[in-house]
Amino acid sequence: MTLLEVQALDAFYGDFQALFGISLEVADGETVAVIGANGAGKTTFLNCLVGLIDRRRGQIRFAGEPIVGEPAERISRLGLSLVPEGRLLFPSLNVEENLMMGALNRRPGAWTLARVYELFPVLGERRRQRPDQLSGGQQHMVAIGRALMSNPKLLLCDEISLGLAPLVVDQIYESLGSIRAEGASIVLVEQDVKRAAGAADRVYCLLKGRVTLHGQARGMGLDQLSRAYFGT
Amino acid sequence: MIWVETIINGVLYGGLYGLLGVGLALIVGVMRVVNLSHGEFIVLSAFLGVSLVGVVPWLHPLALLLPVALIAFVLGFVLQAVLINRVVTRPDPFAGILLTFGVAVVMRNLMVEVYGADPRHLQAGRLAQASAGIGDLHVGVLPLLILALSVALFTGLQLILTRTRFGRIVRATADHRDVVRLMGVNPGRVYNLVMGLSLALASVAGMLLAIRASFTPYSGVERLLVAFEVVVLGGLGTFWGAMLGGIALGVAELVGLRLDPNAGPLYAHLLFLVGVLLRPNGLFRGRS
Numbered sequence: 001m002t003l004l005e006v007q008a009l010d011a012f013y014g015d016f017q018a019l020f021g022i023s024l025e026v027a028d029g030e031t032v033a034v035i036g037a038n039g040a041g042k043t044t045f046l047n048c049l050v051g052l053i054d055r056r057r058g059q060i061r062f063a064g065e066p067i068v069g070e071p072a073e074r075i076s077r078l079g080l081s082l083v084p085e086g087r088l089l090f091p092s093l094n095v096e097e098n099l100m101m102g103a104l105n106r107r108p109g110a111w112t113l114a115r116v117y118e119l120f121p122v123l124g125e126r127r128r129q130r131p132d133q134l135s136g137g138q139q140h141m142v143a144i145g146r147a148l149m150s151n152p153k154l155l156l157c158d159e160i161s162l163g164l165a166p167l168v169v170d171q172i173y174e175s176l177g178s179i180r181a182e183g184a185s186i187v188l189v190e191q192d193v194k195r196a197a198g199a200a201d202r203v204y205c206l207l208k209g210r211v212t213l214h215g216q217a218r219g220m221g222l223d224q225l226s227r228a229y230f231g232t
Numbered sequence: 233m234i235w236v237e238t239i240i241n242g243v244l245y246g247g248l249y250g251l252l253g254v255g256l257a258l259i260v261g262v263m264r265v266v267n268l269s270h271g272e273f274i275v276l277s278a279f280l281g282v283s284l285v286g287v288v289p290w291l292h293p294l295a296l297l298l299p300v301a302l303i304a305f306v307l308g309f310v311l312q313a314v315l316i317n318r319v320v321t322r323p324d325p326f327a328g329i330l331l332t333f334g335v336a337v338v339m340r341n342l343m344v345e346v347y348g349a350d351p352r353h354l355q356a357g358r359l360a361q362a363s364a365g366i367g368d369l370h371v372g373v374l375p376l377l378i379l380a381l382s383v384a385l386f387t388g389l390q391l392i393l394t395r396t397r398f399g400r401i402v403r404a405t406a407d408h409r410d411v412v413r414l415m416g417v418n419p420g421r422v423y424n425l426v427m428g429l430s431l432a433l434a435s436v437a438g439m440l441l442a443i444r445a446s447f448t449p450y451s452g453v454e455r456l457l458v459a460f461e462v463v464v465l466g467g468l469g470t471f472w473g474a475m476l477g478g479i480a481l482g483v484a485e486l487v488g489l490r491l492d493p494n495a496g497p498l499y500a501h502l503l504f505l506v507g508v509l510l511r512p513n514g515l516f517r518g519r520s
Contacts, residue, residue, distance in 0.1 A: 050414055072413040081414075088411045092403040100397075101404050105416035150415070 001028045002061075003154055003185050004049070009058035009068075011041075011048050011209075018044045019209045022058070026154065031176070031186040033200035033217065035193050037229060040206040042189040043085050046156045049187075050082045051075040063153065076105050081152030085159050085189075087143040089131040096127040098142050102149030109151025110182045116145040119175055137168035144172070148179065155179060156187045161195055173199055193225055207231045237370060238486050244375030245444070246482025247382035250475035251437040252455060253462025254386060255430035257474050260463065262406040262426050263320050265328035269311075269336035270434060271456030275449060276339060277304050277435030278442035279347050281354050293354045294377075297439055301432040308431030311335070312424045320423060321409075336452060343449035354442040378440050385433060386475055402426060434459075458497075461504040467513060480507070 004026040011019035019041050026032045036042050047053045049060060051072035060068040067075050081102075089098050099113060117124035120141040131139055140160055147155060161169040169192075176186060176199060190196035197203050197217045205213040205228040213220075213228030226232070256270050277300050284296045315335065319327035362373040393399035405412045405422045412419060441447070441455070461481060466473030481500040488499025 052410060052413070072410075073416050073418050076414050076416045084411060084414075088408055090404040090407040090411070092407050093400060097400050097404075101400065101412070101415055104401075 002026070003028045003030075003063060004187075005059070005061040006049075007059040009045070009048060009056065009060065011044050011053050012055035013044075013053075014055075017209065019048070019056075022206075022209075022211055024204055024211070024214075026185055026187060029180075029183070029185055030202065031180065031188060031200045033188045033190060033196035033203045034206060035190055035196050035203060035225070035229065036206035037191065039208075041209040042206055043158055044209075045206070046082060046158050046187070046189055049075075049156060050080055076150070079107060079151075079153035080156065081147040081150050081154070082156045083140075083143045083147045083158060083160055085162070087131075087139050089139060089142055089146070091131055094128050094130050095123055095134070095142055098131065099123075099145050099149055102146035105150050107151040111148040111151050113149070116148060119148075119178055120145060137164050137171065140164065140168075140172055141175075144175065144179075148184075152184055154187065155184045156189070158189045159191065160188075161190060161192050169195065193222075193229065197225065205229055235487075235490070238490050239483055240369070240371055241375055242483030242486035243479050244372070244379040244482070245486065246479030247379040247475065248437060248440055248444075248478070249458055249462055249481050250466075250478025251382045251385060251433060252441070253459045253466070253474045253478060254389065254471055255433040255437070256459045257463045257466070257471060258389075258426060258430045258433070262402060263316075263423050264325065265316060265320060266325070266332070267316075267427075267430070268329060268332040268456065269339060269452075270332075270430075270459055271452035271454070272336045272339040272343075273304065273307070273431050274434045274438035274441070274455040274459075275447055275452045276307075276343060277301075277431075277438035278354065278447050279343060279352070279449075280304075280435075281439045281442060282347075282352050285354065293356055293439065293443060297436055300439055301435050304435035305428040305432040307428075309424045309428040311431075312427035313420070316427065317420045317423060320420075340449050340452060347449060349448055349450070351446040351448050352442070353446045354439065356443045374443065381436070381440070382475070385436065386471060389429075389433070390471060398425075454497075458500075461501070465504055465507050477507075 002025055006022055006024040009019055009022040010017060022045060034042050034045065044053065048056045051070055056068060058068060059066065062078055062080060065078065067078065090101065093101065099116060122138055123141055123145060126134060126138065131142065144160065160172055173195065180186065188196050188200055197220060200217045203214065203217045203220060204211055205225065207228065213224065252274065256267060259265055259267050280300050280303060281293055281296050284299065285293055315331060316328065319331050356374060363370045364373055364376065393402060401417055402422055405417060405419050409419045458481065462474050462477045465480065466477030480503060484503040485497050485500035488495050
């Protein structure tokens with residue numbers, strides 16, 4: 001069953017067009033990677049899905065419902081959750097309060113505060129600390145936990161490996177397994193091609209706002225990906 | 233002894249100055265808007281108090297604090313929803329400044345139309361003259377009540393912000409207005425409630441100040457100045473800083489008046505100047 005269906009999506013920042021006719025699908029239970037260089041439009045794409053881009057046109061259907069014209073506050077209730085680029089944790093709130101904010105629009109499901117602390121035990125130890133007292137990896141964990149607290153059907157991850165040491169990235173990517181096991185589908189936006197393609201069922205590649213390649217992750221050669229990524 | 237009493241009374245009235253500023257600090261901290269009509273709302277609440285006293289003359293003005301605060305809350309909510317929310321999302325801070333400046337001008341002139349330009353006063357009866365004695369020390373009962381009320385309101389505000397779900401949402405919205413939308417929060421609605429709260433606090437300060445000093449529709453500018461000084465002196469974003477800033481100004485004013493009876497609030501303003509020169513970020517480091 002198709003969970004997310006995007007057709008011919010255009011997006012604009014004022015007069016500047018950032019996305020050109022993006023079409024993409026995510027099936028129930030799938031993990032889809034969206035890769036591309038800086039400026040390719042990956043973050044813009046995710047922001048369109050959650051309703052943060054004002055000027056967009058085309059079709060976006062989530063669980064059968066058209067959401068392209070809806071405001072972010074309403075889309076959040078449908079089961080789409082974003083781990084934003086740069087984490088964007090609330091600096092005035094401690095770890096636990098940040099996680100609780102994610103639970104404001106809670107749907108019934110497995111992800112509770114206790115379950116998130118099980119997934120990331122270090123957060124349980126640091127629950128009263130503020131984000132600026134955490135390491136980069138721990139902040140990523142809070143951002144992911146915050147997105148999970150609403151029990152999303154589809155988890156959108158914007159560059160969750162950015163700026164982290166490889167071992168920490170391993171940890172983060174391991175957690176994706178548990179997230180999948182609880183039933184969420186995942187869209188992974190990454191610059192790290194190997195990571196993303198390794199964790200995903202299917203891959204889309206973006207370049208300058210357009211889809212340049214898509215297909216099964218397993219079948220893709222590095223050459224093929226390289227060409228689509230850099231446009232050579 | 234007279235000096236000790238003066239300083240104590242300065243502290244007590246300083247609590248009131250803190251209260252004048254905390255509503256402004258809330259707005260600046262949460263939505264980065266400088267509400268130049270804050271002073272006019274302070275004066276308006278005093279006029280509302282005067283009107284209500286006319287309607288229920290058997291009630292002591294202090295009993296009218298709650299109804300006036302409720303009216304001020306609604307006014308703040310509507311002001312934000314209808315006007316200020318239109319400029320909050322703009323990156324240019326001048327839009328908010330100009331808008332609220334315009335609101336202030338309109339309010340000032342409306343108050344002159346409705347109430348006239350004569351100085352008014354809220355009569356507190358015998359309470360205003362009563363003083364408590366501890367040994368040789370005499371301290372006004374009314375200032376004591378005012379300080380107690382100020383501390384209670386400050387504490388209440390802190391508790392709301394740090395211990396309640398609403399407070400969490402307010403702090404998160406102040407941090408990242410767009411990210412909270414991803415959690416289903418409508419920032420505009422949060423701002424409406426915060427502005428209502430800000431003006432409710434200002435209205436209490438306005439009424440209490442009106443018992444102490446007379447006011448006219450033009451007193452708003454003076455009140456705004458004090459509110460600003462309190463917010464900046466205390467440190468942007470800290471509420472207890474605002475309280476202490478207010479106390480410093482209160483003490484400076486009363487001590488200054490003892491030394492130089494014609495000075496008016498000069499010494500308070502001088503203290504502010506020195507304070508800002510020495511510690512530009514305020515007495516306490518707050519969130520910017």
